[in-house]
Amino acid sequence: MKILKYxxxxxxxxxxxxxxxxxxxxxxxITKNLRCLICxxxxxxxxxxxxxxxxxxxxxxxLSEGKSEKxxxxxxxxxxxxxILYDPEFSKNTYFLWILPIFLFVIGGVLILKLFIIKKN
Amino acid sequence: xxxxxxYYSLIFGLCSSFFIIFFSVKNFKDxxxxxxxxxxxxxxxxxxxxxxxxxxxxxxxxSDFSNETVFNHSHTTKPLFYKISGTxxxxxxxxxxxxxxxxxxxxxxxxxxxxxxxxxxxxxxxxQQIIIIGFFIFLIKTSNPFNYIFPIPSEGLGLNPILQDPAxxxxxxxxxxxxxxxxxxxxxxxxxxxxxxxxKDWAKHIKEWVLISWIFLTLGILLGxxxxxxxxxxxxxxxxxxxENVSLMPWLALTTLLHCILVLEKRxxxxxxxxxxxxxxxxxxxxxxxxxxxxxxxxxxxxxxxxERGLFILIFLFCLIFLSLFIFFFxxxxxxxxxxxxxxxxxxxSILINNWFMMYFLSVVLIGTIYPIFLEVISSDKISVGPPxxxxxxxxxxxxxxxxxxxxxxxxxxxxxFQIKLYSVLFLIISISLxxxxxxxxxxxxxxNTILVSSAFYLFFITLRDFFDKKFKLFSQTLAHFGFSLFxxxxxxxxxxxxxxxxxxxxxxxxxxxxxxxxxxxxEKRNEQNFKEIVGKFSIENHNGDVDILxxxxxxxxxxxxxxxxxxxxxxxxxxxxxxMNLIQNQEYFSIRYQIKPFxxxxxxxxxxxxxxxxxxLFYRKYEK
Amino acid sequence: xxxKIFPTFLVFFFLSIxxxxxxxxxxxxxxxxxxxxxxxxxxxIAKLFDSDDNISSEEIFKENKFYLMNIWxxxxxxxxxxxxxxxxxxxxxxxxxxxxxxxxNNAKAKSFLSELDNPYNLIISDKDGTLSIEWxxxxxxxxFLIYNNKIIKKIIGPIDKDLFFEIKELIQ
Numbered sequence: 001m002k003i004l005k006y007x008x009x010x011x012x013x014x015x016x017x018x019x020x021x022x023x024x025x026x027x028x029x030i031t032k033n034l035r036c037l038i039c040x041x042x043x044x045x046x047x048x049x050x051x052x053x054x055x056x057x058x059x060x061x062x063l064s065e066g067k068s069e070k071x072x073x074x075x076x077x078x079x080x081x082x083x084i085l086y087d088p089e090f091s092k093n094t095y096f097l098w099i100l101p102i103f104l105f106v107i108g109g110v111l112i113l114k115l116f117i118i119k120k121n
Numbered sequence: 122x123x124x125x126x127x128y129y130s131l132i133f134g135l136c137s138s139f140f141i142i143f144f145s146v147k148n149f150k151d152x153x154x155x156x157x158x159x160x161x162x163x164x165x166x167x168x169x170x171x172x173x174x175x176x177x178x179x180x181x182x183x184s185d186f187s188n189e190t191v192f193n194h195s196h197t198t199k200p201l202f203y204k205i206s207g208t209x210x211x212x213x214x215x216x217x218x219x220x221x222x223x224x225x226x227x228x229x230x231x232x233x234x235x236x237x238x239x240x241x242x243x244x245x246x247x248x249q250q251i252i253i254i255g256f257f258i259f260l261i262k263t264s265n266p267f268n269y270i271f272p273i274p275s276e277g278l279g280l281n282p283i284l285q286d287p288a289x290x291x292x293x294x295x296x297x298x299x300x301x302x303x304x305x306x307x308x309x310x311x312x313x314x315x316x317x318x319x320x321k322d323w324a325k326h327i328k329e330w331v332l333i334s335w336i337f338l339t340l341g342i343l344l345g346x347x348x349x350x351x352x353x354x355x356x357x358x359x360x361x362x363x364x365e366n367v368s369l370m371p372w373l374a375l376t377t378l379l380h381c382i383l384v385l386e387k388r389x390x391x392x393x394x395x396x397x398x399x400x401x402x403x404x405x406x407x408x409x410x411x412x413x414x415x416x417x418x419x420x421x422x423x424x425x426x427x428x429e430r431g432l433f434i435l436i437f438l439f440c441l442i443f444l445s446l447f448i449f450f451f452x453x454x455x456x457x458x459x460x461x462x463x464x465x466x467x468x469x470x471s472i473l474i475n476n477w478f479m480m481y482f483l484s485v486v487l488i489g490t491i492y493p494i495f496l497e498v499i500s501s502d503k504i505s506v507g508p509p510x511x512x513x514x515x516x517x518x519x520x521x522x523x524x525x526x527x528x529x530x531x532x533x534x535x536x537x538x539f540q541i542k543l544y545s546v547l548f549l550i551i552s553i554s555l556x557x558x559x560x561x562x563x564x565x566x567x568x569x570n571t572i573l574v575s576s577a578f579y580l581f582f583i584t585l586r587d588f589f590d591k592k593f594k595l596f597s598q599t600l601a602h603f604g605f606s607l608f609x610x611x612x613x614x615x616x617x618x619x620x621x622x623x624x625x626x627x628x629x630x631x632x633x634x635x636x637x638x639x640x641x642x643x644x645e646k647r648n649e650q651n652f653k654e655i656v657g658k659f660s661i662e663n664h665n666g667d668v669d670i671l672x673x674x675x676x677x678x679x680x681x682x683x684x685x686x687x688x689x690x691x692x693x694x695x696x697x698x699x700x701x702m703n704l705i706q707n708q709e710y711f712s713i714r715y716q717i718k719p720f721x722x723x724x725x726x727x728x729x730x731x732x733x734x735x736x737x738x739l740f741y742r743k744y745e746k
Numbered sequence: 747x748x749x750k751i752f753p754t755f756l757v758f759f760f761l762s763i764x765x766x767x768x769x770x771x772x773x774x775x776x777x778x779x780x781x782x783x784x785x786x787x788x789x790x791i792a793k794l795f796d797s798d799d800n801i802s803s804e805e806i807f808k809e810n811k812f813y814l815m816n817i818w819x820x821x822x823x824x825x826x827x828x829x830x831x832x833x834x835x836x837x838x839x840x841x842x843x844x845x846x847x848x849x850x851n852n853a854k855a856k857s858f859l860s861e862l863d864n865p866y867n868l869i870i871s872d873k874d875g876t877l878s879i880e881w882x883x884x885x886x887x888x889x890f891l892i893y894n895n896k897i898i899k900k901i902i903g904p905i906d907k908d909l910f911f912e913i914k915e916l917i918q
Contacts, residue, residue, distance in 0.1 A: 035505055037884045041362045043507070046355035048686065048703040048712060050849055051884045054875030061876070079882035086507025093502055097492045101514055105481045112473050116463045417770050431771045439764045446760070450753045494770045706821055706849045 030059050030069055033086045034076065043086065124188045127176020128267035134169035134220070135257040137162055138250055145243045145250075155239040160231050163246065166253075167224040174217050177266050178208045186277050189268035190214060196279035198651040198679070206290030212414060212430075213266035215293055216256065222301040223253050230305050230330070237326060244312035245305075251444075252304055255437045263430045282652065282678045282685055288348035292341060296368060299338025300406050303371055305330050306378070307403035310396055311445060314453040319392050324385040327399075329739065331382055334402075335375045336735040342368050343728045354688045354701050356621075356716045358724070361511045363418045366490045367409030370483060374402040377479040380472050387534060388469065393455050394476075400445045405487075407438045417494055464536045471529030478522045485514045516573065523576035523609065526602055527583040530595065544586060552578035560617070574613055580606035597741065601734030607727035611720040618719045627710040638662040639715060652678040654687075657702045661715065671715075673702040697721040785897050787815075787890075788880040795847050795855070795869035806868060812841040812917045813892040816866075817878055819850045820858035822886040828904035829862050835910075836865035841917050845869040848878055848886050891916065 031045035036052045044052045044059075055076075062072045076084055088094045141162045148156040177190070181204045186192040194211040195204055208214045227249040234242050260266070309327060313319050345368065346358040359365060378398040384391050412418050415431020463469040489506045497503050527545075556574035560567060584603035587595065624632050626641040633639075640660045647654040656674040663669075674687040684704075691698040699716040791802045807813055814835060818825045836843050845866035847855050850873075859866075872878055881890060882900075891899040891913060898916065901909055 033507070033509060035507070041360060042355060046357065048701070048714070050706060050875060053705075053712070054849075054879055057874050058876050058879050079879065080884075082502065082504045084505070086505050087509035088504050088506050093496060093500065093504065094492075097488060097496075097506065097510075098514075100488055101481060101485045104484045105477075105518075108477045108480055112477055116473060117465050117470070411767070415771055417767070428771050432768075435764070435767055435771065439760065442760055443757070446753065446756060495766055497773060498766050498769045706819070708851075 026069065027056075027059055027063060030063075030072060031056055033073075034059075035084050035086055037080065037084060123176045123179035123183065124185060124191075124267045124269070125176075127173045127180070128265070130169045130173040130176060131257065131261060131267070134166050134173065134224075135254065135261065137166040137169060138254050138257065141166065142247065142250055145246055149240060149243045149247075155242060159243070159246065160228075163224070163228045163231055167228045170217070170220050170224045174208075174221050177214055177217060178205055180267075181205060181208045184277065186275070187269055187271070187273040188266075189270045190266045192270060192274055192277050194279075195277040196651065197276060199279070199285070200650065202287075202290065203285045207284075209293045210284050210289070213260070213264045215297075216260050216264050217266055218293060218297050219301050220253065220256050220260065222297050223249065223256060223304055226302050226305045227253070227308070230309070233329075234326065238316075238318070241309075241312055241316055241318050244315060245309045248308035248311045249304060252308070252441070255440075259430070259433055259437070263427075263433055279651075279678075282676065282683070283352060286348055286352045288344050288351065292344040292348055295337055295344060296341025299334050299336070299341050299375075300368065300371060300409075302330075302334040302337060303375060303402045303406055306334060306399045307441075307445075310399035311448050314396050315448055317452070317454050319385075319396070319453075321386055321389050324382050324395070328379075328382045328386065331375065331379050332735050332739045335372075335379055336732050336739070338368070338372050338375060339728065339732045339735070342372060343725065343732070347725060350721070351688070351690060354686045356688070356699050356701075356714075356718060361486075361489070361508045363490050364413050366486050367412055370405045370409060370486055370490075371402050373479055373483040373486070374398055374405055377476050377483075378402060380475050380479075384469055384472050390463075390469070393449075393453065396449060396453055400449070404438070404442060404445070407434070407441060411435055411438050412490070418490075466532060466537045466539055468529065468532045468534045468537070471525060471532055474525050475522075475529065478518060478525070481518060482515060485511060489514075516569070519609065520572055520576045523580045523606065526605065527580040530587075530598060530602065531583075545583065548579055548582040548586070549575075552576070552582060570613070570617065574610070577606050577609040577613065581610060597734045597736075597738035599734075600737065601731045604727045604730030604734060607723060607730065611723040611727055615718060615720045615724065619717060621714065621716045623712070623714050625705065625710045625712050630710075632713075636664055637715070639713070641711070641713070652676045655704075657711065659700065659713070659715075661698070661700075669698055671698065671700040673700045673713075675702060675704055692722060694722060695719060787892055787895050787897055790877060790880055792870040792872070792877055795845070795852070795871045801868075801870070806844060806870075807892060807895055809842075810894070813844055814841055814913070815844045815846065815881070815890040815892060817846045817848050817872075817881075817883055817886050817888045819848045819886050820854040821850065822848075824904040825887045826862065828887055828906070829865070831905045831907075831910040832865040833863055835913065836867070838914075838917065841913075842867045846872045846878060848872050849875050 028045060031052075032043050034044040034055060036042045036044050036047035036049055036055075038049055038051045039047050042052075044055045059072060062075065067075070073085055082088075088097055090098055141159060144156060144159050144162065148159060177188075179185075180188045180191050181195050182201065184191065184195060184197045184204070186195075190211060190213045194214075195207050199207065209218045227246060230245065230249075231242060234245075306327065309330070313323055313327075342365075345365070349360075350356070350358040378395065381391055381395050381398060385395050411431065411434040414427075415434060416428060417431060463473065489510050493504055493506055552575040553571075555578055556571045560571050560574065580602065584599050584606060587599045588603070620636075622632070622634070622637060622639065624639075626632060626639070628641055628644055631638060631640045638661070640662075642658045642660055645656045645658065647656060654674050654676050656672050659671050659673070661669045661671060669691055671689045671691060673689045675684060676687055677684045686701050686703050688699055688701045690700075697716075697718040699718055701714045703712045703714075705712055787803065787807060789803050791800050793800055814832075816832060832843060835841055843865050845868070847869055850871075852871075870877070878884075878888070883890075883902075885902075887904050889901040889905060890897050891901070899913070905913070
C-alpha cells in the first residue's frame, strides 16, 4: 500500500518536470522564471519596470532566433549571474537544496513506521 | 510630550519585569497559593506598554517630527487613518507591537489559567518574561521608537505609498496576534515540560491558546495576500517571497501542533513531539523576525535592515533555542509506556500522516528560504530560490495529502475497520470524471492537474456530505477541511483558467483579438491630498458583447517622490477583471495589462472558512469525538 | 551513553547554523553581478544618436586608450548628479566617453545635453534597452571603464566623488 504511494510520488515528480515543458507560452514561462533585478521580489513577467521590459524584448528576440530555453538562461546567467534565475537548476551547488526535503520526507516515513506502526515485542 | 511619556513608560515596563521576576520566584518557592500581586504587576507591565504604544500613535497623529521614527515614516499630508497605521508600519513601531502582544498574552494567560497549578503558571510567566525582557532591551538599545532629533524638521520623509492601504493597516496587528501569540505556547510548553506537567488536561488547556494563535495567524496571512493582490498590481497574491514564507512557516508548525494536540488530549501519546512542535513554532517566528529585519535576505517587504539589530536577534534566537534544548533534554521525561503503538488504520495514524506531510512542506519552505544564505556563506555563490522550486516540490505531494484529509477524519480512534462505503467510491468516480471533463480541453499539464483537481474535488464532496450528516460534533473540523478543499480548487481553477492581454495603446486606440476588444477612451488627471493621478478609462468588450469599464491609474506621490501603478479590479462572484496601466518612458503610448482571474473571491472566502472553522471550535469547546 | 550523543549532536548542529547566519550577516546584501571584470566587451552594431547610420563596437573601441561607456537618459535624475564628473573626465586626454542614450526621446535628450553640456565623444541610441542588457547593465545610470576591449571596472549608479577619483587614478 505504501510502496504504491511511493511509486506514484516518484512518477509524479518526474512527470511534473517532463510535462511542464509543453504548458503555456514559452516566452511567458521564461520571463516568469527571471528575476527583475531592480525590483524587490518580482519576476520579469510580472514587472513593468524598464529593465523588465527590455529583458522581455531580448527573450522574444532570442526565441525568434531559435534559441532554446536553456540557451537563453545560459546567456542571461552569463551576464547577470545565477541570481537572475528563479528555478535553481539541479547542479552540484544545489544537490542539497533539492534532495534534503525529499530525504527528510523519507526519514519521516521511516520514523513513523518504526516508532508507531511496527509491532513492538 | 507624547514621545517623552512613551519613552519613560517603556523604561518603567522594563523595570516591572524585575519586580515580576522577584515576586514570582519567591512565590514559586514558598508554599502559599498564587500571589495575586504578580497578576497585578503583569497588568501593570501591560499598562506601561499600552501607554508607550499610545504615546507613539499620538506622536504620529500630531506629526511630531522631533521623534525620529515619525520623521522617517510620516508626513503632514498623510490621511489620519494612515498616520495611525504608520505607527506599526515601521521597524521600531512594529517591535512595540511585539511587546504589546507579548505582555497582553501573558496577562490573559494568567487570567484564564486560574484552575492550573501555581508552579506551572509562574514558570510560564518567567519564560515569557525572558522573551519580554529581551524585546525591551532590543527596543531600547537598538530600535528606540522615541529617539529625539534636533533641530526639529518641519516635514517628514513620508511613508511608502504602497503601504497606505486598509488591508495593510490591519495586517500587522492581526498577524502579530498569531505570530507573536505563539510565544505563550512556547513559554507554557517549556514550563509544562520542566514540571512534568504534560497531561491530557494540559493538552485541553493549551489547545485554546493554539487555536487563538492559529486563527489570527491564518487571518493575518490572508490579509497580507489580499493586500498584495489589490495593491502591488501584478495580479498575484503569493510569490514565495522570503517574508511571505516567514509567516507561513509558523503557520505550518501551528497547524501541525493543532492536530497533534488532539492526539495528546485523547490518548496521551506524542508528548515529546508536541513539546518539539510548540517550541518550534515560536522559534520559527523568531527566526523569521531575524531573517526579515537583519538585512540578510532580500525581499519586497523587508524593514530597514541593520546588521547590528540582526546580530541581537540572532543571539537572542539562539539563546532561546539552547534554552529549549536544555529543558527538553534535562527535564522532559518521556515515559516508556507513552510510546504506544498505533494501529495502521486509525485516526492517530492519519494524524501522524498529516504531521508527516506538514513537516515535509515546512522543510521545503524552510530550506528554500534559508538555503541561499548558506550557499553564499559557504561558496560565495548567489542563487535564487523562487516559485518554480516550491511548486515542483509541493504540488505532487498535495495529492496524497488531500486524499488523507478526506479519509482521516472518518477513521476511529485506536482501530478502524476497513470499510469501503458506497458514497466514497461514488465521490471518487464523480471527482475524477469532473476533473477530466474540465481539463481535457486544455493542454496544460494534463495528468498532474487532473489528479490534483480530482483529489481536491474528492475532499470537497466528502466534507460537503458531512455537513448533511448527523454529526454536528465535527462541524468545525469539517468546515476547516472543506475550506481547504475549496482553497485548493480555487487556486487550481484560477491558475488554469486565467487569461491575460498585454499590449501598448495610445489614447483613442483600440486593441482587438478574437476574444476581446479593448478601447482606450481617454485620460483624466486628478489631484489628491498627497498625490497626483493619471486615470485611464478603458472599455473592454468581450465576445458576448458585454462591456466593462476599467480605470487603472498611475499615481505620482509628492513624498517620497515615487510613482505607482494602481490597478482597477472589478470583482464579482465568479471572476475578477484586473487591469493595470504603465507609462513608457518618453513615448506617447501606455503599456496595458488586462487579466481575467477567475475565482479570486473564492480563494479569500475559503481561507476565511478555514479560520471560521477554528473560531467555531474555540467557542464550541466540547471535545468532539 | 547513547542518550548523550543525540543532544550533543544537536548542540553542534545549531551552533554551526548560528555561525553560518553570523557570517551571512556580514556579507553585503547588495547584489553586484560578480565578474564583468576583465571580461571582454560585447560585440554589437548600434545606431548612432544623431544620424541614421550604424556603427560597430569594433569601430568605437578601436584605439589604445581608455573608454568610459556611460548609460544615461534625459529622464534619469541621478544622471544629472554625475554629469559634472563626466564633463571633467571628458577633458582628460587618455579617455573617451561613449554615451548610451537609454530608452530616450531624441528631442529631450538633445535638450538635456544642451542644458548641461555634452561630455560624450560619441553617442549611441539604445531605444529599447536591449543593448545595455548585452553589457549586463540593468538601469541608469551605469558606467563601464574599458581598456583594450576589456571591462576593467563596472559602476552601478551615479559616479560620485570617490569613484571619480578612482577612475582618474586608474587612467593614469
